[in-house]
Amino acid sequence: MFENLTTAHLADACLRAGVPVRCAGSSPVLPGQRAAGRALPCVHVGSVDVFLEAYESAGPGDVLVVDNGGRRDEACVGDLAVLEARAAGLSGVVIWGLHRDTADIRAIGLPVFSLGALPTGPQRLDPRPADGGLVRASLGDFSVTRDDAILADDDGVVAVPLDRADELTTLAAAIRDTERRQAELVAGGTTLRDQLRFGDYLARRRAEPDHTFRDHLRAIGGAIEE
Numbered sequence: 001m002f003e004n005l006t007t008a009h010l011a012d013a014c015l016r017a018g019v020p021v022r023c024a025g026s027s028p029v030l031p032g033q034r035a036a037g038r039a040l041p042c043v044h045v046g047s048v049d050v051f052l053e054a055y056e057s058a059g060p061g062d063v064l065v066v067d068n069g070g071r072r073d074e075a076c077v078g079d080l081a082v083l084e085a086r087a088a089g090l091s092g093v094v095i096w097g098l099h100r101d102t103a104d105i106r107a108i109g110l111p112v113f114s115l116g117a118l119p120t121g122p123q124r125l126d127p128r129p130a131d132g133g134l135v136r137a138s139l140g141d142f143s144v145t146r147d148d149a150i151l152a153d154d155d156g157v158v159a160v161p162l163d164r165a166d167e168l169t170t171l172a173a174a175i176r177d178t179e180r181r182q183a184e185l186v187a188g189g190t191t192l193r194d195q196l197r198f199g200d201y202l203a204r205r206r207a208e209p210d211h212t213f214r215d216h217l218r219a220i221g222g223a224i225e226e
Helices: 007-017 049-056 079-087 102-108 162-187 198-207 213-220
Strands: 022-024 035-043 063-067 075-077 092-096 112-114 137-139 142-144 148-153 156-161
Touching (some): 007 148, 007 156, 063 148, 079 092, 079 102
Parallel strands (some): 092 112
Antiparallel strands (some): 035 148, 137 142
16 A cells, blocks of 8 residues: 555645645654554553554554554553564554654564654553544544554655545655656756746736646646645
């Protein structure tokens, strides 16, 4: 899923398709890693049992999405949880919170994305949500369910509706290819302004103040911001 695409390509595809852009700033524990697959949500309340229960229903390539409320006073995922995720066939772990055991997680090799690291684990045990904590997980200002797909890389995390993943993948690939052609032309001496007929855009904007750069890009088949 999303092979040879970046989160930036996918976010731009969402913008162009009118799909809400759902992005979070979790970063890879090991730079350069990426994870892509169906979301496997869980809400952490202080114990790892929720992860183990989530793994019971995991499908190959799923991405565990751990909602720890963005807390920065505890790490909620360590090396054993990541080892078990790999054994369950997951493609990665995304945490809205912190991790620990950084050196061991890097050695395991399964992509893990979090808001940072902290040595201490939870010192609490809260009640589980009424739905059991395995139905949805929050990532910043949005939530994901089993009906979502996840792509995570060095830029962060993007979630999209699973039933629109194919459409968005095709659109993201077209944006990627256009941007690559533009980059090759810049390297060969043709400025981006010339490629995008920027002078024409400025002239039209003077005559039509409501004409936006995105309107212009769509009209000429260019890509730079979506």
